[in-house]
Amino acid sequence: MTVHDALFGCLGLISAVSAVCAVTTRQLVHAALWLTLCMTTLSGCYLVLGAELVALVQLLVYVGAVVVLVLFAVMLTRAPIGKSADHDVPMAGRMVALVISAATGGLLFAAFAAAFGSQQVGLDGGTNANLAANLFGRFAWPFEVLxxxxxxxxxxxxxMIGTRKDGGSK
Structure with missing residues (x-):
C-alpha cells in the first residue's frame, strides 16, 4: 500500500461519511456544509488520481458555485434554518426510503455486474490537454448558455425578494 492509496482511502472515507451526513441531517444549512466537505474531499480524490483539471473544475463548479447557490437560495427564500416540524419525517417513512434506496442500489449493482461482469475495460489515457480542448472548444457555447x-x-x-406580497416594492 502506497501513500497515494492511503490518502485516497482517507479522502474517500471522509467523502462518503460527509455525504451520508448531508443526506441525514435535519438542518438545511448543516446539509449544505456537509455537502461542501463531501465535494471538497472528492476533489482531493481526483487530485490524488492525477486528474488535476477535473479536481479544479470540481472545486470551482460544485464547491464554488452549487453550494453557494444553495446557501443563497436558503437565505433569499427565508427557509427555516433550524429543525422544523413541517419537514420532519416519521421513522416509518425513513425505513421505507432506506429500503427503496437499498433496492435501487442493488438493482444498479446487478445491472452493471451483468453488463460488464469480469471484463477489463481499457482506457485510452486521455490527457488534460484533450479534456480542455473538448471542454473549452466543443462545449464552450453550452457552458456559456448555462x-x-x-x-x-x-x-x-x-x-422576487425586492417586492412585497401586496405588490409594492420595499
Whole structure:
C-alpha cells in the first residue's frame, strides 16, 4: 500500500461519511456544509488520481458555485434554518426510503455486474490537454448558455425578494 492509496482511502472515507451526513441531517444549512466537505474531499480524490483539471473544475463548479447557490437560495427564500416540524419525517417513512434506496442500489449493482461482469475495460489515457480542448472548444457555447440561465435565475430570485406580497416594492 502506497501513500497515494492511503490518502485516497482517507479522502474517500471522509467523502462518503460527509455525504451520508448531508443526506441525514435535519438542518438545511448543516446539509449544505456537509455537502461542501463531501465535494471538497472528492476533489482531493481526483487530485490524488492525477486528474488535476477535473479536481479544479470540481472545486470551482460544485464547491464554488452549487453550494453557494444553495446557501443563497436558503437565505433569499427565508427557509427555516433550524429543525422544523413541517419537514420532519416519521421513522416509518425513513425505513421505507432506506429500503427503496437499498433496492435501487442493488438493482444498479446487478445491472452493471451483468453488463460488464469480469471484463477489463481499457482506457485510452486521455490527457488534460484533450479534456480542455473538448471542454473549452466543443462545449464552450453550452457552458456559456448555462451560465446565462443561472444568472437569470439569480436575478429573478433577487427581483422576487425586492417586492412585497401586496405588490409594492420595499
Amino acid at each position: 451560465s446565462l440561465v443561472l444568472l437569470a435565475a439569480l436575478v429573478g430570485a433577487l427581483a
